[in-house]
Amino acid sequence: MFENADALLLARLQFAFTVSFHFIFPAFSIGLASYLAVLEGLWLRTGKAIYLDLFRYWLKIFAVAFAMGVVSGIVMSYQFGTNWAVFSDKAGPVIGPLMAYEVLTAFFLEAGFLGVMLFGMNKVGPRLHFAATLMVALGTFISAFWILSVNSWMQTPTGYEIGANGQFLPGESWWAIVFNPSFPYRLVHTVIAAYLTTALAVGGVGAWHLLRDRDNGHARKMFSMAMWMAALVAPVQIFAGDMHGLNTLEHQPAKVMAMEGHYTSHPDGAPLILFGLPSDEEQRVRYAIEIPKASSLILKHDPDAPLAGLDTIVPEDRPPVPVVFWAFRVMVGIGFAMLGLGLWSLLARARGRLYHWPWLHRAALVMGPSGFVAVIAGWVTTEVGRQPWVIYGLLRTADAASPLDAPAVGASLLAFIVVYCAVFGTGAWYVLRLMAQPPHPHETADPVLDQGPIRTAGITPGPTQNPGGEPLPGDTQTEDRP
Secondary structure (H helix, E strand, O other): OOOOOOHHHHHHHHHHHHHHHHHHHHHHHHHHHHHHHHHHHHHHHHOOHHHHHHHHHHHHHHHHHHHHHHHHHHHHHHHHHHOOHHHHHHHHHHHHHHHHHHHHHHHHHHHHHHHHHHHOHHHHOHHHHHHHHHHHHHHHHHHHHHHHHHHHHHHOOOOEEEOOOOOEEEOOOHHHHHOOOOHHHHHHHHHHHHHHHHHHHHHHHHHHHHHHOOOOHHHHHHHHHHHHHHHHHHHHHHHHHHHHHHHHHHHOHHHHHHHHOOOOOEOOOOOEEEEEEEEOOOOEEEEEEEEOOHHHHHHHOOOOOOEOOHHHOOHHHOOOHHHHHHHHHHHHHHHHHHHHHHHHHHHHHHOOOOOOOHHHHHHHHHHOOHHHHHHHHHHHHHHHHHOOEEEOOOEEHHHOOOOOOHHHHHHHHHHHHHHHHHHHHHHHHHHHHHHHOOOOOOOOOOOOOOOHHHHHOOOOOOOOEOOOOOEOOOOOOOOOOO
């Protein structure tokens, strides 16, 4: 079946498939862990039962999403050794320690406190439980810190030395490796994207239940919080994305040329191509709809500033323009749609109609999964735009792959597709099933004890109490109506 296929292409497709599946779950769990910390903190501060109910509601979903993220992430380390052995050998002295730091700091922190977060509220008390929730949220952020540092070093490598055997070795300072030129921008942009992804998902769930029952106070509260997040953070994300783009123009100009569709240089100001059909064969964007000189205005803050095109890059060093061009537009388009939804919610809030505009709720429902699409589109823009390099300007992707035959890579790719679609498809279905259930007062205390095999094993969660035997704050309060 794969006798005439390209082993390198299959290896790239396999990595793209598995990492795309994996990226969805951390993008959700990073934001959701922080949202859970906010909910529990508000409950402790105000004593309102509605925050505890929402915490328990989303904790069930977080438990499933976090588990799928951990399982899908394990595959990444194996692929480095199987399909990308040359990369592992040459970049291991730099990449390996950074990945180890992620395990020693983030993963141990998450693993140490996750059990307390999931099962410990009636065992350790509310304040210590809140501390555990904060530690899990901090762990997800630290994990993103180290993983994005690794990826950013591959995009803008600094602080390294080349050994006698061609390996990349750490230089005099690890700080130059960790805080490479693109890392601060990529960290801010990606973490904000995770928060917006969660906000849109929470808003979509709230909108779904408001369309079914606009008087559901719990749905109102989660929808209101999500819309505040979209309205306040989407503009910040657009600004952070612009700063990240300017940094990319400085360090990876070919990527920006592909994003903009600039096959040729523009000495007197480059147009902003809104839409069109890029053609690498014809070296032009067909049927281009463009705004004259707007690209120079955005990238150089001067409409007449010259911008170089891909004609200044040798053909073998150019990324595939159509993929980068359209992935970038999907990401940016969704970003502005998030901004529009946030502004619409502000208008509805100002008119006292936040919970009574069905079209706003329908729009939020449609936008619910948009954050996941945006982060995948952003990842495609970043990674495909880096091609043909795996370590930008230093190690080509073609030179980093393992010497495997195409049938071997193709067989494992097919196995991954079947297993991933079965396992993670089932997990995603279960998460959607949990989301479809309306939040209500007095949600169960433990997200897993009342589900599936543990329930059938005869283990029943007890009443929510602190170690002294008294009910936790807010458990006997009535439903809050925002």
